[in-house]
Amino acid sequence: MYSIGDIAKKMDISTSAIRFYDRKGLLPFVERDEAGRRQFKQEDLNFIEVIECLKKSGVPVKDIAHFIRLCMAGDGTLRERYDYLDKEEAMLNDKIADLQDQLDFLRFKKWYYKTSVQAGTEEIHFLPNTRMVDPKTHAEYEEARQQAKDIHDLIDL
Amino acid sequence: MYSIGDIAKKMDISTSAIRFYDRKGLLPFVERDEAGRRQFKQEDLNFIEVIECLKKSGVPVKDIAHFIRLCMAGDGTLRERYDYLDKEEAMLNDKIADLQDQLDFLRFKKWYYKTSVQAGTEEIHFLPNTRMVDPKTHAEYEEARQQAKDIHDLIDL
DNA sequence: TGTTGACTTAAACACGAGTTTAAGTCTTAA
DNA sequence: TTAAGACTTAAACTCGTGTTTAAGTCAACA
Known part of the structure; x- marks a missing residue:
């Protein structure tokens, strides 16, 4: 008790x-x-x-x-309870996947600031003569990340 | 615009x-x-x-x-912004890990209800003569899951 | 015997995150 | 020229999730 x-x-x-x-x-x-x-x-x-x-x-x-x-309510609702948890599991899976996406974006922004700190200014991401275009989508980020990796190894996320 | x-x-x-x-x-x-x-x-x-x-x-x-x-506030806060995102990334990682734990538990409860539905009653988890003791921690659940797997393959989580 | 400390309730309060309402401005199309 | 549709503000309102307050009950210990 x-x-x-x-x-x-x-x-x-x-x-x-x-x-x-x-x-x-x-x-x-x-x-x-x-x-x-x-x-x-x-x-x-x-x-x-x-x-x-x-x-x-x-x-x-x-x-x-x-x-x-x-x-x-007793055993009569067992299946309903299972279905409820099943639905809840799906929602939780979606939620986790969504947070993973945010995590990816956060890591990209960390990279953005890390390179900015190293350059001393955020402008390296604005200047057209550098390859560091501001990648907006995660796909673009992955691409930029690969390219930046090739040029210098600034990155260790 | x-x-x-x-x-x-x-x-x-x-x-x-x-x-x-x-x-x-x-x-x-x-x-x-x-x-x-x-x-x-x-x-x-x-x-x-x-x-x-x-x-x-x-x-x-x-x-x-x-x-x-x-x-x-400009380039003077670049490092501070990086540190902020770094902290936020850590919090998000913790959050995701926590949700993963809830997901594990939810899957256990789904197993609990799935077996109950099959038995027609929740009581299979109360009766002392069955091996299906109600496992409370995730570790106990994993153990029970393994044992149950050995006996019959009721489980496909 | 009284005074802590843990419990009880109903009702009021707090706070974050918006939404709704009321009144007004500006552009455009009939 | 007037009506519709997209915008503006400040202020009031809603909703979920609790917390706080006030007043009371009960058990145990000095």
Whole structure:
């Protein structure tokens, strides 16, 4: 049996956040003692873990509440729960792929600034007589990166 | 030269969002025509791209505004801009790694529900006489996954 | 016996990230 | 010339995600 404070420490969040989640329907399974205090059972930790995962994945609280409702409804919703997680997995995959793209762009901009720092000015990317045209797309960047690699080895991303 | 509407279409956001960003200091470089309308120049698109990347990476607007201020300050801030992007890259890497962990957990839960659907009940994961103990950590899951693989090939994640 | 410390609630507050509204300007096409 | 359509602003509003506050209950310890 865990108190709200125990869970707060375990998950590294505030007790007020837990109460907020409870109000929003994320914790219909928690029981209370005679004094009305929340008592988390060992098996409740399985729910907590799923909630934590969905939260970290960026799923809005009301959507998590929907999933939890399915969980409480019994074996009849098993397939629906699977399908929900399947959809969520796809969304998370897309999200990660998108962040990877941002990472690529960030690395390109680091290269842009690294070469600028070395030249002492950002203008090396503007002057028409250098080969360092400002590549805008990632494809153009890869190309420019290859070309720059050939000329001098300024780059170690 | 692009109008605010052109940029909105290009970035697939609303014009009110663009005006909001402007108010918050993300667009100090945009000039106006005689009537006070924003005119985005070709080179402004480079800024727009960086802003878009940082936004998608989850950087708060006020932090982006800080970076843009550095950009406007000239070559003296080149190193600082590089360092900023370096820090941002590290944060993004951490974020992606964290989402990967959530993805692993989500796949485990999909396995949990897939096997439950096949069994017709979630209880296969509770009964002590089955080998399908509810694995809580990812390590335990990997272990259970291996064991389950050995017994029957229920799993194709 | 009283005073901490951990819990409870409802209601108010905060904050980021926009959106909506109301009132006005400017261009263009009928 | 007037109506539509794209722009402008400031201010108010919404929404999600909590946090804070105020008032109260309960257990344990000095």
